[in-house]
Amino acid sequence: MSIKGKAFIAGVYEHPERHLPDRTLPQIHADVALGALADAGLSTSDVDAYYSAGDAPGFGVLSMVDYLGLNCHYVNDTETGGSSYLVHAQHAAAAIAAGHIDVALITLAGKPRTGGDAPGGSGRAGGAPEAPFESQWGMSVPGGYALAAQRHMYEFGTTSEQLAEVKVAASTHAQHNPHAFLQDVVTVDEVLESPMISDPLHRLDCCVITDGGGAMVIVSESVANRLTRHAIPILGTGSFVKSSQSGRIDLSHTGAVRSGPLAFAEAGVTPNDIDYVSVYDSFTITVLITLEDLGFCERGTGGQFVASGALRAPHGELPFNTDGGGLCNNHPANRGGMTKVIEAVRQLRNEAHTEVQVPDCELAVAHGTGGSLATRSASSTMVLGRSL
Amino acid sequence: MKLPAKAAQPNSENLPFFEGAEKGDLVLPRCDDCDFVIWFPREICPECGSQKVSWFKASGKGSIYSSTVTRRIPGGWSKVTPFVLAYVELDEGPRVMTNIVECDPEHVSIGDRVEAVFEEATNRDGESGPPLLRFRVTES
Incomplete structure (x- = not known):
């Protein structure tokens, strides 16, 4: 099936604010939940x-179902870091296809700028079996991704200028x-002149840290047919957890080498057919490697691909x-998975x-990466269409 | 400058690794069923699923698989920048996350040959714990 x-x-709904000192974490979950439901033309009673993932407070789905006043016979709090929300969407789509549910609500919220969790956490309890062997070395989140970037440069000759172009393209859109x-x-030079965080990643190779959140509502065909809003069909999904590979980690690729082909096969399309991609961009290197892994360019050629201006909208x-x-x-x-x-969805609705x-x-393709490229990570890919 | 050295808290599953560290030895688990050298230390083989493992003394030698000089970082590590975070590929196969020490951070490269050094570590109460496995360059 x-x-x-x-x-x-x-x-869908993206919280418009990036600094939310006066909203509680549950309030932000509620803001985005109500926003996405309103966008769909639905209410909490339809859900x-x-x-939700590790960013939900307290008892996770139990606390939030209670707080939001939902009546749910299906809940899921899969935690794969930033890709969690694509994994949730995949699971919701499967549950809908199986006839178990009709209206799934997925929320994300956080306050890292105003007292919330710092980057890199899972929201889970301690005691990870790998912790005594990985937590002693001063690996910051950028430091871990820098290890992947250094290896990519070593193997393929990727340059800092090429990585910078990813940021430049994003800034021309922003x-x-x-x-x-x-x-x-920003220009390539401005990226290269920004402070070095962990070689070769400069400050402007790194994503922003923002308060806020987002939500999406996924529905069955029968519900979609009675809504006036343009509903976007999910055509294919795929996820893969790339482990530390039994201690032989290969830093030059991500789990997208597995999640991408699964999603494309289910959708019955190829990377060449894709008009737009939302690709996870915790760091510039994340984008470059993932584009290779998803098959948008050959392995090792991500640097040349991005430097060609391929990523720039609307005509790249x-x-x-x-x-x-x-x-x-x-x-x-x-x-970053939710906003991807x-x-x-905005692109496919012609609302960008x-x-x-x-x-x-x-x-369009939306792709998420959670965890760390330096250790273990979860990739999730979704192919979406304007229509069936 | 000496890097922060927070002692790990061994548990019953990974204890032989840390007992080895106390003696200055790199001790690794190997699968009794498929001979795979396991990293990170645990009593299950991620290659074949066997829970039968034996511990052996490894060479402590390897080469740098990837490394980065961290220049900006929050917290206690900010006092020791720039420092080198790396993956070392041991001659026995595993790639282990670590620091390269006793070096000029600007001259550490992928492919450099390295050897294990065990550095004194202390726990939260200032008591000494199992030493940390770091590496120094022997040949660049």
Whole structure:
């Protein structure tokens, strides 16, 4: 059984704020939940399934179902870091295809700027078996991704200038987003002149840290058919947990080498068919490696691919992250998966900013990466269509 | 400058590794069923699923698989920047996360040959605990 064409993204909402000192974490979850439901034309009483990850407070789904006043017979709190929300969408689509549920609500919220959790955490208790062997070395989140970047440079000759182009393209998109945390267009030189964090990643190779959140509502075909809002069909999904590979970790690729082909196969399309991609951008290197892994360019050629201007909307070969992405716009709760889906939905609804709207956008990919490329990570890929 | 050295808290599953460290030895688990050298230390083989493992003394030698000089970082580590975070590929196979020490951070490269050094570590109460496995360059 496939989920293709069985489940639809009927509503999405990105919190417009990036600094929320006066909203509690549950309030932000509620803000985005109500926003996405309103976008769909639904209310909390329609929801029969709820999904959240480690960013949900207290008892997770139990606390939030109670707080929001939902009646759910299906809940899921899969935690895979920033890709959690794509994994949730995949699971919701499967549950809808199986006839178990009709309206799934997925929320993300966080306050890393105003007292919430710092980047890199899971929201889970301690005692990880790997911790005594990984937590002693001063590995910051950028430091871990820097290890992957250094290896990619060593193996393939990727350069800092090529990585910088990912940020430059994101910034040219973010200038049109009035909600973006960073709205100034930057140059390659400005990226290279920004302070070095962990070689070769400069400050401007890193994503922003923002308060806020987002939500999506996924519905069955029967619900989609009675809504007036343009619902976006989910055509294919795939996820893969890339482990530390029994202690032989290969830092030059991600789990997208497995999640991507699964999603493309289910959708019955190839990377060449894709008009727009939302690709996870915790760091510039994350984008470059993931584009290779998803098959948008050959392995080892991500540097040349991005340097060609391919990522720039609306007329590049493969416009990406037209909201400015995590590098410029928003990385709420240090988790970028939700906003990746939201901007893909905007593109397919023809509702992205006119300066970055991809003409005739029929097929889009949203891709999330959670955990750390330096250790273990979860990749999740979703192919979405304008119509079935 | 000496890097922060927070002692790990061994448990019953990984204790032989830390007992080895106390003696200055790199002790690793190997699967009794498929001979795979396991990292990180645990009593299950991630290759074949066997819970039968034996511990052996490894060479302590390897080469740098990847490394980065961290220059900005929050917290206590900010006092010791720049420092080198690395993956060392041991001659026995595993790639282990670590620091490269006793070096000029600007001259550490992928492929450099390294050897294990065990550095004194203390726990939260200032008591000494199992030493930390770090590496120094022997040949660049």
